[in-house]
Amino acid sequence: MAVSQPVPKKEYIVIDSGDLEQPFRWSAGSYGSRFLTEIRDEKKFIGIRCPKCGKVYVPMRRVCGPCYAEMTELVPVSDEGRIVTYSVVSFGFVDPSTGQQKPVPYGYAAIHLDGADSYLLHFVDETDPAKIKPGDRVKAVFEEDGKRTGSLLDIKYFEIQR
Amino acid sequence: MAAGRVGIVGVGMTKQRSSRRDVTGVELINEAVRAALDDAGIKRKEIDAVVIGNMDHFEGINYVDTWSVDGSGALGKPVMKMTTGGTTGSTVAMGAYYHVASGMFDRVLAIGWEKNSESDTTGAIITAFDPFWDRPTFAGAVAGLALEATLYMSETGATEEDAAYIAVRDRRHALNNPYAHLKMDAKIEDIMATPYLSWPVKLGDMCPRTDGACAVVFSSEAAVAEFPNPPAWVHGVADRHLWAYTSDPYVNQKVVGGTWFPAMERATEELYRKVGITDPLEQIDVAELYLPYSFAGLRYMESLGFCERGGGPALVRSGETDMGGRCPVNPSGGVMSSNAIGATGLLRVAEAALQVQGRAGDRQVPDVKLALATGFGGCYWSDELVLGKDKPEKVRG
Numbered sequence: 001m002a003v004s005q006p007v008p009k010k011e012y013i014v015i016d017s018g019d020l021e022q023p024f025r026w027s028a029g030s031y032g033s034r035f036l037t038e039i040r041d042e043k044k045f046i047g048i049r050c051p052k053c054g055k056v057y058v059p060m061r062r063v064c065g066p067c068y069a070e071m072t073e074l075v076p077v078s079d080e081g082r083i084v085t086y087s088v089v090s091f092g093f094v095d096p097s098t099g100q101q102k103p104v105p106y107g108y109a110a111i112h113l114d115g116a117d118s119y120l121l122h123f124v125d126e127t128d129p130a131k132i133k134p135g136d137r138v139k140a141v142f143e144e145d146g147k148r149t150g151s152l153l154d155i156k157y158f159e160i161q162r
Numbered sequence: 163m164a165a166g167r168v169g170i171v172g173v174g175m176t177k178q179r180s181s182r183r184d185v186t187g188v189e190l191i192n193e194a195v196r197a198a199l200d201d202a203g204i205k206r207k208e209i210d211a212v213v214i215g216n217m218d219h220f221e222g223i224n225y226v227d228t229w230s231v232d233g234s235g236a237l238g239k240p241v242m243k244m245t246t247g248g249t250t251g252s253t254v255a256m257g258a259y260y261h262v263a264s265g266m267f268d269r270v271l272a273i274g275w276e277k278n279s280e281s282d283t284t285g286a287i288i289t290a291f292d293p294f295w296d297r298p299t300f301a302g303a304v305a306g307l308a309l310e311a312t313l314y315m316s317e318t319g320a321t322e323e324d325a326a327y328i329a330v331r332d333r334r335h336a337l338n339n340p341y342a343h344l345k346m347d348a349k350i351e352d353i354m355a356t357p358y359l360s361w362p363v364k365l366g367d368m369c370p371r372t373d374g375a376c377a378v379v380f381s382s383e384a385a386v387a388e389f390p391n392p393p394a395w396v397h398g399v400a401d402r403h404l405w406a407y408t409s410d411p412y413v414n415q416k417v418v419g420g421t422w423f424p425a426m427e428r429a430t431e432e433l434y435r436k437v438g439i440t441d442p443l444e445q446i447d448v449a450e451l452y453l454p455y456s457f458a459g460l461r462y463m464e465s466l467g468f469c470e471r472g473g474g475p476a477l478v479r480s481g482e483t484d485m486g487g488r489c490p491v492n493p494s495g496g497v498m499s500s501n502a503i504g505a506t507g508l509l510r511v512a513e514a515a516l517q518v519q520g521r522a523g524d525r526q527v528p529d530v531k532l533a534l535a536t537g538f539g540g541c542y543w544s545d546e547l548v549l550g551k552d553k554p555e556k557v558r559g
């Protein structure tokens with residue numbers, strides 16, 4: 001006996017992946033952990049210096065790509081710096097770390113910390129793009145004591161110094 | 163190092179649409195593969211190897227190389243998956259090219275596809291990045307590109323209206339392409355009136371999310387006479403990948419390299435040297451560029467050597483990149499009109515091949531001898547290919 005042909009559009013079936021979670025456990029490594037414990041316990045930044053070109057990277061990485069050199073020298077880096085470039089994020093999207101919509105709007109910037117040669121992408125406390133400009137000085141604002149967990153989010157945002 | 167001469171002899175693409183709920187991934191892939199095999203005039207059994215790519219995180223289904231073999235035509239054949247972020251499609255093209263240029267395979271099928279409707283694209287993109295140093299604050303491609311746009315405007319004086327010109331141009335070109343997703347005869351004011359997604363990038367400045375697939379048949383010089391279509395010869399390829407973390411590109415622009423987009427500039431220098439291009443605006447007849455957002459259509463012209471640094475806005479506003487200009491960019495409508503991400507880079511190559519073959523229909527640019535195709539993605543990765551009508555004297559690997 002013949003069966004009918006494929007269903008019309010209104011009957012297409014779509015399934016959701018549902019509320020299932022498949023957790024992962026990622027290792028920061030001994031150097032990455034050092035960076036994160038310094039923020040958690042001391043509210044300070046540390047970087048790592050390339051033995052060949054002398055550049056200081058924040059956050060941690062173990063190999064200077066251009067020099068292909070292993071890095072081991074940890075150095076202090078300021079919690080202040082300047083904005084290199086910025087945006088104000090206003091579109092909704094799912095934060096895969098939480099599974100929830102990220103609250104918007106928020107200021108977002110590439111930050112050049114004093115003493116570092118790389119940049120950190122982080123939040124800034126301004127949502128009017130007319131009130132931010134490249135070169136603005138910023139300072140890290142940390143989560144309160146007891147609330148820091150050893151994450152980049154232990155830095156709540158960078159405050160523009162006016 | 164010398165490489166074998168390779169020609170593109172068939173292309174197939176699905177219509178690029180916002181959602182293809184009527185098909186599964188393998189069915190979508192099969193649509194493009196059947197079209198490519200028909201276009202090349204060959205049977206599945208004549209294909210020697212398959213290269214396929216997408217990004218698993220957009221569908222949440224891993225191993226397309228395995229589950230798609232019925233539809234991809236890879237059943238019982240060598241198959242290799244390639245995934246390089248936004249450049250996936252162009253990397254798939256280069257991978258298929260390498261297969262043939264090596265002399266090990268005569269007829270290789272390249273496939274790129276994506277069903278971006280099946281996930282939150284930004285959320286999925288974020289999962290491609292480092293969970294400690296990038297993910298906590300990264301907001302995907304839109305916000306990352308917005309940082310680039312701010313920097314570009316602050317350093318060159320380019321405006322949001324300059325960028326909007328690109329969005330208008332490409333979607334107007336898309337009106338000539340029956341396969342394109344977003345087609346519109348908009349004005350700069352229309353783009354300017356769309357809401358900000360991530361200042362200074364507006365909805366109208368961004369590529370859409372698309373479901374679609376593309377397949378391309380590559381042939382060795384020895385086998386090229388088997389095919390009815392004139393070959394689009396690969397004259398050269400180059401690619402560069404320079405960065406690890408999402409903040410690195412800005413470092414390279416401002417501190418390390420001091421140039422706009424070192425990955426694209428270095429790939430371009432190598433490619434043009436291999437192919438013998440000294441004046442791209444004069445020598446390249448058409449370009450299919452992976453422009454993920456409007457500002458890229460200004461800045462990339464500079465990194466591709468079409469004008470001096472900061473000269474992008476003046477070049478595009480002169481009309482030279484419109485249909486009828488000296489080097490039309492994206493006659494297909496490009497990525498600003500269709501972006502099924504794993505297919506996108508391969509579509510640039512397919513469209514460049516159609517232009518070189520003189521088979522691009524209403525979107526054909528007259529007398530194309532050399533065409534440029536690019537892929538962009540990952541952490542500012544750059545893939546570039548030049549296709550030509552005439553058989554190259556020698557191809558440099």
